[in-house]
Amino acid sequence: MNSGNLSHNTDGFLSLPTMESPNTDSSGTKRRSSSRTIKRRKFDDELVETTFNLQPPSSSGKSNARSRTVSVSVPPPDILPPATIPSPLPAPTIVPQSDRINRRSNRPTGSNGSGRKSKKNKNHAHSINATKDLGRWKPTDDLALITGVQQTNDLRMVHRGTKFSCRFTLQEIQQRWYALLYDSAVSRVAVQAMRNLHPELIASVQARTLYSKTEEDLLGTIKSTPQPMLETFQKLLETNAQTFYPARTAKALMAHWQLMKQYHLLPDQTVQQLPRGEHVLNFSDAEDLINDAELVDQKDEMIDTELAMADRKNKREIRVIENELGRWQVLVDSVTGANPPDFDNQTLAILRGRLVRYLMRSREITVGRSTKDHSVDVDLTLEGPSWKVSRRQGTIRLRNNGDFFLSSEGKRPIFVDSRPILAGNKIKLNNNSVIEIAGLRFIFLVNQDLISVIRQEAAKLNLNP
Numbered sequence: 001m002n003s004g005n006l007s008h009n010t011d012g013f014l015s016l017p018t019m020e021s022p023n024t025d026s027s028g029t030k031r032r033s034s035s036r037t038i039k040r041r042k043f044d045d046e047l048v049e050t051t052f053n054l055q056p057p058s059s060s061g062k063s064n065a066r067s068r069t070v071s072v073s074v075p076p077p078d079i080l081p082p083a084t085i086p087s088p089l090p091a092p093t094i095v096p097q098s099d100r101i102n103r104r105s106n107r108p109t110g111s112n113g114s115g116r117k118s119k120k121n122k123n124h125a126h127s128i129n130a131t132k133d134l135g136r137w138k139p140t141d142d143l144a145l146i147t148g149v150q151q152t153n154d155l156r157m158v159h160r161g162t163k164f165s166c167r168f169t170l171q172e173i174q175q176r177w178y179a180l181l182y183d184s185a186v187s188r189v190a191v192q193a194m195r196n197l198h199p200e201l202i203a204s205v206q207a208r209t210l211y212s213k214t215e216e217d218l219l220g221t222i223k224s225t226p227q228p229m230l231e232t233f234q235k236l237l238e239t240n241a242q243t244f245y246p247a248r249t250a251k252a253l254m255a256h257w258q259l260m261k262q263y264h265l266l267p268d269q270t271v272q273q274l275p276r277g278e279h280v281l282n283f284s285d286a287e288d289l290i291n292d293a294e295l296v297d298q299k300d301e302m303i304d305t306e307l308a309m310a311d312r313k314n315k316r317e318i319r320v321i322e323n324e325l326g327r328w329q330v331l332v333d334s335v336t337g338a339n340p341p342d343f344d345n346q347t348l349a350i351l352r353g354r355l356v357r358y359l360m361r362s363r364e365i366t367v368g369r370s371t372k373d374h375s376v377d378v379d380l381t382l383e384g385p386s387w388k389v390s391r392r393q394g395t396i397r398l399r400n401n402g403d404f405f406l407s408s409e410g411k412r413p414i415f416v417d418s419r420p421i422l423a424g425n426k427i428k429l430n431n432n433s434v435i436e437i438a439g440l441r442f443i444f445l446v447n448q449d450l451i452s453v454i455r456q457e458a459a460k461l462n463l464n465p
Contacts, residue, residue: 137176138165139193143205145177151212151245161210206247211256214243216265219257224266227298230254343447348398350445351435353383360396367437368393368410380440388412388438396429402455404429404446412438 141164148158155177159170168176179186194202211219218240222228234250244253260266343350351358351367358365358378365377369389380386380393390410397405407426408414414421415436421427429435431446 136166136168137190139190139197140201140205141165141168142176142180142190143194143197143202144208145173146180147206147209147245149177151210157210163208203247206245207249207252209245209247212245215245215248216256216260218243219253219260220265220267222257222266224261224269228254228257233257343445343450345450347447348450349396349404349447351378351396352443352445353440355384356382363398365396366392366394367396380437383440383442386438386440389440393437398454400454400458402451402458404444406435 144162144164145158148162149155152158152161155173156170159168159173180190181187218236222232222236230250233253237244237248237250237253257266261269346361347359348363349360351360362377367378367380368374368376368391369381369386370376370379371391374391376392380389390412393408393410393412394414395407395409397407399405405426406414406416406421406429408421408423410423413423415434416427416429417434418436419427429444429446431444431448433444435442435444
């Protein structure tokens with residue numbers, strides 16, 4: 001392109017002449033020109049925009065005036081191979097804008113993607129190994145193990161004296177302790193699980209922590225001969241607060257001291273050596289070695305007071321039961337499918353329901369609903385729902401001639417063989433009579449043998465006035 005064809009506009013930018021019609025030089029070659037204003041020379045690192053006439057001139061000698069702007073993929077100038085471009089110029093390769101964008105975005109990531117994947121898989125496998133070691137170990141077991149080792153510094157003692165959620169061997173305890181110390185993944189999971197425990201559960205685990213040698217030495221300062229009070233252990237705990245475990249209480253110290261005393265572990269206790277050799281110790285010799293003064297326990301006034309109160313309460317209940325024995329006129333028995341004999345020598349009649357049966361053993365009984373302030377002989381609440389039953393619904397009486405009469409005394413009527421009996425009225429009860437009270441149905445059964453004997457005695461009395 002000749003320099004005469006270039007011109008500068010008023011803004012100072014380089015501009016190309018506008019192509020209005022196909023121009024040819026003297027040699028017949030087309031001249032390419034553009035009307036695009038270029039502010040400054042700016043090239044992409046991979047793409048160069050240029051114009052080519054894609055249609056050859058026609059055979060009639062007339063050239064095509066249209067030209068098209070295409071994108072050609074060309075390597076950067078600094079890395080072009082030192083090769084000569086052949087002539088004529090080959091047809092350019094058309095690359096759409098979307099393909100150029102996709103080509104840039106789809107660059108191979110190489111080792112970065114595989115590195116992230118392998119790192120993710122490694123972390124996942126590491127977390128699996130961390131949780132795989134949990135097994136039977138609960139967070140409470142880890143807390144008990146850690147506090148026990150801190151108190152005793154001896155895994156064997158922790159194995160013997162600590163009660164875990166299940167039975168662990170000494171080797172399992174050692175392996176778990178080493179994993180908590182040296183395996184960061186296991187310790188991180190265990191610490192997080194222990195932090196999620198409820199405070200009451202943590203306090204219960206810490207209350208069962210083993211006693212250290214220093215703590216037992218302090219408890220040994222209390223003499224065994226006089227029984228110490230709870231205030232003594234409270235004072236000991238307050239004086240040596242830095243030595244005792246924070247979860248210790250006065251009651252816990254007293255219980256452990258009594259346990260040490262029971263096994264003769266206190267310093268002031270003298271261990272009696274039994275005789276050895278040819279002499280065989282018999283029961284009498286062993287009894288002589290026992291000091292009876294040590295067997296006497298000191299009296300506790302609070303326990304004695306509670307025992308006396310319980311004794312008075314039991315005697316009062318027995319006295320009330322004895323006073324009510326004469327008032328028991330009805331025996332309640334559960335109805336079963338075995339069908340035991342209904343009558344005995346003392347039962348006059350039976351009021352048989354669906355669940356229970358009431359044995360009438362006196363000449364007069366009251367029927368109704370028992371409350372705190374009122375009691376009846378036949379409590380219908382044992383049979384079923386009885387909120388519609390009056391507290392005193394009726395009375396069943398046996399006359400001297402052997403006839404049973406039912407008198408209605410409640411607000412609602414009593415139905416005897418489907419016949420309503422209003423309050424203030426009475427009706428004779430026969431054997432197998434059906435009595436309905438507020439939806440509860442009963443069958444009235446009469447002991448015919450016993451009633452016949454009563455009638456005979458009444459007849460004799462009438463003949464011999």
